Amino acid sequence: MDNLLITAAETLRKAALNEDAKDFILNNEILYKTLKKAANRYIGGENLDETIIKASEQNNAGLKCSIEFMGESTRTIPEANAATREFIRICEEIKNHNLKSTVSLDLSHIGLAISRDLCFDNLALICSEASKNNVDVIISAEGTERTDAIHEIYTDALKTYKNLGITLQAYLYRTGDDFKELIKKEGKIRIVKGAFETAKGLSIPRGPQLDEVYIDYVDQLLQDNHSCSIATHHHQIQQETKRLITKYNTDKSLYEFESLYGIQTAQLAALKEDGHPSKVYFVYGKEWYLYLCNRIAEHPLSLFTALNDIVSAG
Numbered sequence: 598m599d600n601l602l603i604t605a606a607e608t609l610r611k612a613a614l615n616e617d618a619k620d621f622i623l624n625n626e627i628l629y630k631t632l633k634k635a636a637n638r639y640i641g642g643e644n645l646d647e648t649i650i651k652a653s654e655q656n657n658a659g660l661k662c663s664i665e666f667m668g669e670s671t672r673t674i675p676e677a678n679a680a681t682r683e684f685i686r687i688c689e690e691i692k693n694h695n696l697k698s699t700v701s702l703d704l705s706h707i708g709l710a711i712s713r714d715l716c717f718d719n720l721a722l723i724c725s726e727a728s729k730n731n732v733d734v735i736i737s738a739e740g741t742e743r744t745d746a747i748h749e750i751y752t753d754a755l756k757t758y759k760n761l762g763i764t765l766q767a768y769l770y771r772t773g774d775d776f777k778e779l780i781k782k783e784g785k786i787r788i789v790k791g792a793f794e795t796a797k798g799l800s801i802p803r804g805p806q807l808d809e810v811y812i813d814y815v816d817q818l819l820q821d822n823h824s825c826s827i828a829t830h831h832h833q834i835q836q837e838t839k840r841l842i843t844k845y846n847t848d849k850s851l852y853e854f855e856s857l858y859g860i861q862t863a864q865l866a867a868l869k870e871d872g873h874p875s876k877v878y879f880v881y882g883k884e885w886y887l888y889l890c891n892r893i894a895e896h897p898l899s900l901f902t903a904l905n906d907i908v909s910a911g
């Protein structure tokens with residue numbers, strides 16, 4: 598049974614990456630509507646307005662939010678600039694609705710795959726608008742072929758924009774060195790396990806070794822009083838982090854627990870109830886297909902939840 602689920606999930610992940618399959622679904626009204634029923638549990642919506650409503654609800658329940666306009670690997674300058682305008686709109690709307698929310702983004706969505714300068718200029722526009730509105734911006738981690746470029750742009754932009762943070766993937770062996778450099782800088786560090794396939798030998802697979810490495814990064818961040826986000830749904834890691842927070846008497850302004858919208862929500866609610874700063878990460882947009890497939894692939898039992906969502910949404 599386990600093998601069957603894993604095979605199905607892997608197939609889904611491959612299907613998600615297939616551009617023809619994606620276009621087919623996006624252009625087939627019935628398929629699009631059907632699969633969207635399963636995606637709804639994981640996304641803020643197809644547009645910012647829908648997401649603002651869900652984010653307000655989370656704020657009212659005592660949770661902070663992060664909002665991302667979904668997309669990556671933008672191939673043309675007009676698309677990269679359009680995505681940049683949308684991120685600027687998120688900053689404005691966070692202010693207009695008085696939301697407690699940060700903005701998250703993939704640098705390849707705003708031009709990294711086209712040119713470094715275009716990406717840097719677009720990031721500067723977003724950070725500048727965000728800082729006017731007291732909003733923080735966190736850069737996501739992408740595939741390993743982009744890690745160097747992402748860290749370079751982050752380091753440069755941080756010299757001007759103090760409202761900027763970075764995501765580090767605990768599963769990459771290289772993160773040990775990156776972490777040593779980036780913890781010296783002030784920007785917030787969001788620590789995640791890592792979601793992308795990597796070439797052999799570059800990453801630690803899911804399991805006890807990775808969990809240990811993850812907790813070690815958290816330990817160093819808390820010990821150093823470095824602003825950080827503990828971005829995992831792993832219950833044991835969350836519990837161990839709580840113990841470290843008590844040990845170091847960490848100020849609440851310096852850390853937060855962060856979960857993806859729709860995943861292990863009860864755990865995040867319990868952390869919030871315990872008095873820990875907690876945050877829900879929303880993605881929105883029309884490109885939800887890849888996102889849905891990835892969420893199911895990393896937790897194959899969610900296939901059944903997806904089927905149930907499709908059937909019961911009517």
Ligand SMILES: Cc1cc2nc3c(=O)[nH]c(=O)nc-3n(C[C@H](O)[C@H](O)[C@H](O)COP(=O)(O)OP(=O)(O)OC[C@H]3O[C@@H](n4cnc5c(N)ncnc54)[C@H](O)[C@@H]3O)c2cc1C
Nearest residue numbers: 737738764789790791792828829830831855857878892896
């Ligand atoms: C706020 C946030 C930002 C992120 N940003 C990035 C990024 O920039 N780059 C990047 O590579 N990755 C990013 N990720 C994804 C991350 O790398 C992991 O792939 C993802 O969080 C799952 O790993 P985990 O830490 O929850 O641990 P896992 O070991 O994968 O899971 C631990 C437990 O969490 C639960 N769980 C995990 N996933 C699911 C699911 N889909 N459905 C239901 N339960 C689940 C299960 O109980 C599981 O046993 C982000 C994650 C979060 C929470």
